Amino acid sequence: DAKTTQPNSMESNEEEPVHLPCNHSTISGxxxxxxxxxxxxxGPEYVIHGLTSNVNNRMASLAIAEDxxxxxxxxxxxxxRDAAVYYCILRDRQGGSEKLVFGKGTKLTVNP
Amino acid sequence: EPEVTQTPSHQVTQxxxxxxxxxxxxxxxxxxxxxxxxLGQKVEFLVSFYNxxxxxxxxxxxxxxxxxxxxxxxxxxxxxxxxxxDSAMYFCASSGTVNTEAFFGQGTRxxxx
Numbered sequence: 001d002a003k004t005t006q007p008n009s010m011e012s013n014e015e016e017p018v019h020l021p022c023n024h025s026t027i028s029g030x031x032x033x034x035x036x037x038x039x040x041x042x043g044p045e046y047v048i049h050g051l052t053s054n055v056n057n058r059m060a061s062l063a064i065a066e067d068x069x070x071x072x073x074x075x076x077x078x079x080x081r082d083a084a085v086y087y088c089i090l091r092d093r094q095g096g097s098e099k100l101v102f103g104k105g106t107k108l109t110v111n112p
Numbered sequence: 113e114p115e116v117t118q119t120p121s122h123q124v125t126q127x128x129x130x131x132x133x134x135x136x137x138x139x140x141x142x143x144x145x146x147x148x149x150x151l152g153q154k155v156e157f158l159v160s161f162y163n164x165x166x167x168x169x170x171x172x173x174x175x176x177x178x179x180x181x182x183x184x185x186x187x188x189x190x191x192x193x194x195x196x197x198d199s200a201m202y203f204c205a206s207s208g209t210v211n212t213e214a215f216f217g218q219g220t221r222x223x224x225x
Contacts, residue, residue, distance in 0.1 A: 032211065043116075043203045043216035044147075044155060053141060087155075091211065098168055100214060102155040 004088045009107045012078045020073040020106050022088030027068050032091045035062065035073050035086040036100070044102070046088070047073065083110045116128040118204050118217035125187045125194055125224055133189045135204030143213065144187045146179065148172070155203070161187065190223045194224045 005023040012018040024033065034049040048055055048062045050071070055062040061074040075082055087105040117136045125131050137144050146158040158167040162178055178190045186204075192196055199222050205214040 029176060034213075038155070043205075043219050044214075045216065046213035049213065098160045098162070099145070099157040099170075100155075101157065102147075102149075 004090060004103060006086070006088055006103065006106045008104065011109045011111065012075075013111050014080060014088065015077050018078045018082070018108065018110075020075075020086050020088075020108065021070065022072070023070045024090055025069045026090070027090060028092070030092050033062065033064060033068075033071050034089045034091050035060070036089060036102075037082075038087070038088045038105070039084045046053070046101075047086070050089075058074040078108075078110045080110050080112060083108055110112075114215070116204055116206055116215050117219050118202075120220060121218065122221045124224070125222070127196060127224055128193050130223065131191050131194055133191075133202050133204075135187045135189070135192070136185055136200070137187055137204065137206030138208075138215055139185070141206035141208050141215075143207045143214075144179075144181070144206035145207075146189045147192040147203045147205065147216075149203065149219075150200045158202075160161055170198070189195075191222075194222075196224050198222060199224045 030050050031052050035047040036044045037047050038044045048057050048060050049064045063072045085107050087102050087104040089100050119134045144161040147155050147158040149155045157170050159173045160167045176192045180188050202215050203219045205216045207214040
């Protein structure tokens, strides 16, 4: 399984932007970059995914480096509800494996 | 918004007993999964299910585990003879295709005593 590296924890203030980094230097050309998050005592929740171009949705933006060896999840205005563990996961778009491989992720703390 | 539902939310069972964890995936989804998370640890993949058969399973998913889709809506995980180390949160997930987002349920907390 392709590996990703994320900081163990990050801290932010409410209503400020948050940039969560992820390194995936061994990414292959067929890997999508997925982000999930897990709020306390809940199941994982899909956030966003992309392949090469930057992506935006109602929850977040995903900025992908030109060489695809790193990406950044951007929360434009953090709220207390965004406090969660954020996981960066690579998935083979050719469907070689269906599973999501979760690492330890980044625990985001949002201060009021 | 469609959601994956799991029952029960909490199950306590004695070691050696059989348990069945139930899940109702999103209705038009084709891929179904079970994951587990031992307290304080990572979310771990157990099994994926497509077209009425297991398509992938992890080393954790040994002969004590089985999955079934008994009707058009439910997806179950059975543990035949529970061990203390099976105590964990079990999450069911489903996705429409293999490369779209997976939707997770709220989990069943299994406590083996």
